[in-house]
Amino acid sequence: IFFYPGTVKMHMAVYLVAMCRAVPVNDLLDRASQRSDKMHSLSTLLTQEMDSHFPPYGRMQMPRPADCHTSILQTPNDKEQALQVSESDLMSLARSLLRGWVDPLAVLSTNAITLPHPAKSSISSKIQELQEHSKSLADGLDILSGKMGPAAQTISFLPYTGGTDLGQDRVTILNKFNFLLSCLRRDSHKIDSFLKVLRCRAAKLQPELC
């Protein structure tokens, strides 16, 4: 028997779904949204910590957020658009974004250790925590998407092309680091928003949450 990783994952997902059938979807969504909320809070703290010692003058020179590697993914820009997106699409978007940040988070984690910043240890620990949350959320969303239809299984590929090296000089390194963190902050907010919309849509039995 040829062991395909993808096949294995599929089988595992089916197995896990079967195992988790007892847990209701809305509860799963609630847990997922809580984790995404935590992720966004961490990224917000990271940017604030960077700004405490990073003069804001660099912002003028910073690349605009439109240059984030995930900007190619079309996401709703306002509430009407967002509410018109189907649950499966919302789930796909969330999962795509989540998948797209696996590599950049690894780069950030590597560079945080040697970051020329006084709060690099705190930043490094937060980034590691982010990685853990991201991994856990991705696994959970994989299970959830199994219950939502085929569209939820579609994941857009968002490659990161920034490379492992952020730069040579201190200013460049810090600028790039800051830019990545800002992109992460936004994308984590998107993920959190999509999941919370999904939560409210699925919470017909618990209207008090929404």
Place this chain on the structure above:
Amino acid sequence: MMKKVGEVVLLWLLILFIQIAAGEGYSPPGKPTNISCRSPEKETFTCWWQPGSDGGLPTTYALYYRKEGSERVFECPDYKTAGKNSCFFSKNVTSIWVNYNITVVATNSMGNTFSNPVDIDVVYIVKPNPPEEVVVNVTEDKDWPFLQVSWKPPKMADTRSGWITLIYEVRLKLENENKWEELSAGQRKIFKIYSLRSGGTYDVQVRCKPDHGFWSEWSPTTRVKVPEYLPQERSMWILIVVFAAFILIICIWMIYMNFHSVKHYLLPPVPGPKIKGIDKQLLKSGKSEDIFSSLVVSNFPPTTSNYEDFLVQYLEVYVPEERELIMDEGKDLQDDSFKTENSTCDNDSGRGSCDSHTLLIDKGGGDKEDGQQTDQEGSQAEAEAKSHEEVMEKEHLACCHENAQIPNISKEKEKVKSWPSLFSPLPQYSLSPVNRPNKPKMGNQHCLSDGLFTPNSLSSYFTQPGPSTTKSFRSNYWECSLDHKQSHLLHPQTAAHEHLQAENDLNVAYVDYMGAPLDVHELSVRPTEYVEVQRVSDEDVVLLHPVTPSHENSYTISHQTEDYSRVRMVNNNNGLLLLQRDDIEEEKNMCPYEEEMVSRATSTGCRASVTSTLPNSATGINTALPILDEKAASGYVDTATMFGLPTY
């Protein structure tokens, strides 16, 4: 030429105009600052700025923004909705997850000034409106009321679709307090508050915050009053407290009334020594010598203040040197007599209580002496103390009565008696037991030379602590005894007797002889009369004076100074029995043989010893005498009381 002048004039006018303009303070507007934007529902947002100085000219402001990824610059679509110096972005122009670059420009006729640009993302600046429809209900739950606060999210915030997730916070305080108590309610819209103050009035407020945004303002205050729910308990507690206080007061009053009995019950008094003159502290120290010294030296003999009243009569105690000292012949006799005494008497009891065939059996003349012995002792002490110089020794016949038993105690060797022993030379007495075979119990009598009773003995006795006085006493005793041929002092028993003597140095003279012992004397028994030793003269004469046998402290001085009494006999314990003068003849008649003995006794050398020591009267004697008197009258001699008096 004219053109040049015109140009110069124009130039001057221009310069003047500029100067005028500058002089009036016109300048370009100041830079607008503090640009802040907020979105209440993540669908629209508003920006406010703070204008700078207007430069004295009407200044207009304009806001321009630019979205990320585009270079197009847009101006604020609405300057009015949100008020002055604001710009309102409606839904149409609002995009989320898009950076806005906003700049405010102030313009006046002098110029324009750009503010610093600000980058914002709508999703990060969400600040909702306060919760609405805050309702506070006071709900009764088993007599314990609680507040139930309920509210609704702000209208504009779309929480139903999950677009905005709000968490709420409630705070309340009593209406007259300043500090709020904040309680987190999560995403719930109903909150219960317990532990309320009965009858208090509370102010309640609610606010909300999006999951990633800013807190809203507090809702308007809702005031609510909590009903009284504690009155019953309070009145009941008041009743209980009053009742308990009442009972407590009664208990305190009862204890106060019976304080002493309670104190006696809880802390029974520790009995102390009853012997007067014995210092309790010395007793605690445990030195017997010191204790006995205090008994002997200072307060002996006990006297009262008016001891002078005692010495009314003179008593001549004539102690011939050759006079025999009647000694206890045999120890057996002594022991027997002592034993009998022991069986019947104890030290603490009065003489009257002793079932003794006592002291003076022959009351004819000896009644007085019986009681007088104690008086003599006391008065003797007084005499000593006063340094009386005349001791008249008259007779000296003291008939030692056979069973003259001083109930006190000679037997009790361990007890120290504060009474001086009155010893009289009673050679007759000593012989009497010999001559009276039918008196088996003769033992106790020893008539000693007046060394016993003399001031010498007394002085030495009194001035020195007990043991030494006894020694001196014994020395006198020995003197007398040695001089007497008939004395039985050399009897081997003397040592024992002497020892006994020493111990009984402070024998209390028997006071009362209620009934004549049957076996003692055939002499008639007289009613007891007491004599007090008033003083001791230089010639070793004890001056006595009668004392009425009243039981009070009557120290009246009788005026019968001419009455003398002689020592009738010395009882077992060396008590001196004195006879009155008028009785002396009787005695003489009755005891002819005694006289002989006496006369012989007086010739002994005891007298010498007596006289020599007279001047050295002890100081502590006086105090003993009056006590002797009173105690004699009462029939009970308490050594403690004797020595309780101050010494002179």
